[in-house]
Amino acid sequence: MKIRLLVFLLLLSLGGFAQQQDKVENIILISIDGLRWQEVFKGADSLLIENKKFWVDTEAERREKLMPFFWNTIASKGQLYGNRALGNKVDVKNEYWFSYPGRSETLCGYYDPKVNSNEYPNNPNENVLEFFNKHQDYHGKVVTFASWDALGRILNRDRNGMLVNLPGEDVLDKNNSEAQHLINELQHLIPDHFHECRPDELTFMMTKAYIQNHHPKVVHIDFGDTDNYGHSGEYAKYLSAANRIDKMISNLWNTLQNDPFYKDKTAILVYPDHGRGTGDKWTDHGTGAPHSNETWLVALGPGIPTLGEVAVEGQIYQDQIAQTAAHLLGMTFKANHPVGASIESVYVAK
Numbered sequence: 001m002k003i004r005l006l007v008f009l010l011l012l013s014l015g016g017f018a019q020q021q022d023k024v025e026n027i028i029l030i031s032i033d034g035l036r037w038q039e040v041f042k043g044a045d046s047l048l049i050e051n052k053k054f055w056v057d058t059e060a061e062r063r064e065k066l067m068p069f070f071w072n073t074i075a076s077k078g079q080l081y082g083n084r085a086l087g088n089k090v091d092v093k094n095e096y097w098f099s100y101p102g103r104s105e106t107l108c109g110y111y112d113p114k115v116n117s118n119e120y121p122n123n124p125n126e127n128v129l130e131f132f133n134k135h136q137d138y139h140g141k142v143v144t145f146a147s148w149d150a151l152g153r154i155l156n157r158d159r160n161g162m163l164v165n166l167p168g169e170d171v172l173d174k175n176n177s178e179a180q181h182l183i184n185e186l187q188h189l190i191p192d193h194f195h196e197c198r199p200d201e202l203t204f205m206m207t208k209a210y211i212q213n214h215h216p217k218v219v220h221i222d223f224g225d226t227d228n229y230g231h232s233g234e235y236a237k238y239l240s241a242a243n244r245i246d247k248m249i250s251n252l253w254n255t256l257q258n259d260p261f262y263k264d265k266t267a268i269l270v271y272p273d274h275g276r277g278t279g280d281k282w283t284d285h286g287t288g289a290p291h292s293n294e295t296w297l298v299a300l301g302p303g304i305p306t307l308g309e310v311a312v313e314g315q316i317y318q319d320q321i322a323q324t325a326a327h328l329l330g331m332t333f334k335a336n337h338p339v340g341a342s343i344e345s346v347y348v349a350k
Ligand SMILES: [Zn+2]
Pocket: 033, 034, 098, 099, 100, 227, 273, 274
């Protein structure tokens, strides 16, 4: 009788433990500006590559060489959507195919035709980050670090008062760590970067130092150098930027998995804001560059079924990411506009 009771209690506690491990309590949203699905799923493009750094013979090896974290850790434990060669499609729903409308669609879960310019003022549409920030468990624990200064308007920080750290801005907090003080200083000593931008490595280190010291529950990182080097037509630097971002995401994942606050209860979603054209038009995006509405999505974390590279036919739109993030945290995102449906396969095992 006693043994039966012990076994019963053991099973009960194991069940509880398994449930606990599947619970997502924190979420990291990462945007990579204008990184094409072609590079994510096929690696360096044979028509464009001018040096051999990311070249190997097969597509499978090339994509792994370019983005090793995506094709080792995420492919074995998470999900990668958007390989159109397999019929799996991710697209922006907006009809503009550039940065402010793309990010607004993703973060608000809504394509608003009025949001039609990168100079658009403060976004009238509510975003999922401020929705999280209104929740008592998340208030003050939702932060953005961006390489491009338009994020202040896209997220309308004037309205919601969230921490949205932009190029040139220091993190000012009386509890800053020594690392945070040093990165604040570094920001003012580096050479000029692209217009209205700072290097992704600086954005990343500011984020990492903030995470280690303040333990935010929702972290949004906005990387931009892939798009900057795309527009400047430097394919080798574009590839190198993508490769460094993959390294930074790997570094971040290891940081989270070595911190009990985040370990096994933190999910990551990664996606771009738009694609790019093909062939000679790879440098550009927008309606003048066909195919630049084509994007991708990857997901990794507890409770996210292991699908690896998703090889079934399907269609995801960028406006579904916000509700998917909310559902991962057990919430339903409601806003002052309609919200795209969540992507069930991200959190429901089939
Ligand atoms: Zn962009």
